[in-house]
Amino acid sequence: MLHAFISAATEEVAETKNPLIPEIYDIIWSLVPFAIILFLFWKVVLPAMQKTLDARAELIEGGIKKAENAQAEADAALEEYKKQLADARAEAAKIREQARLDGTAILTELKEQANIESARIVSNAQAQIEAERQAAVVSLRAEVGSLAIDLASGVIGESLADDKKAAGIVDRFLADLEASEKQSASEKASK
DSSP: OHHHHHHHHHHHHHHSOOTTSOOHHHHHHHHHHHHHHHHHIIIIIHHHHHHHHHHHHHHHHHHHHHHHHHHHHHHHHHHHHHHHHHHHHHHHHHHHHHHHHHHHHHHHHHHHHHHHHHHHHHHHHHHHHHHHHHHHHHHHHHHHHHHHHHHHHHHHSSOOOOHHHHHHHHHHHHHHHHHHHHHHHHHHHHO
16 A cells, blocks of 8 residues: 555646746746846946946045145145244244344443443542642632731731832742652651
8 A cells, every 4th residue: 555655646746737847938037028128238237337436436435535745745834934943943942042132232331331421420530520620729728827827926016018029929838848748748648
């Protein structure tokens, strides 16, 4: 019975085809549209896609080049800015140094002018003092002379009214007095 069952199943299998394997005409009619679609895809779609991809790649490469150029320009501008900044700092240092030198020169000039002015003032003051001393000496000589003549007249008992004679006596007396003062001053200086 088993044998009959197996032979009945094989006969049934031989009569029915495998549902997974299509018929030859289905395969042929399926290959024709596939070949047409493959041909159209190969000739139309792929070149259009390739063009789009090439355009994108070119755009990206152009953008990269522009970015590189912009970066190079920015670097050059930065270097130029640094150079200008260094030049400005150097020029500022020169200006500061020149201002310091000018200030020193002005101070030196003002000190010289002040020294000259003070020397002139001292010289004028000394000349004025000397003139006042001379005036005082002349005035004192006349006064001392008149007092000496009055005293001498009182001591002698006679009038020394002769002005020339009195002036000669007074001048001699004062010259002797000055000589004795100079001699005592030189003796003190030598001790």
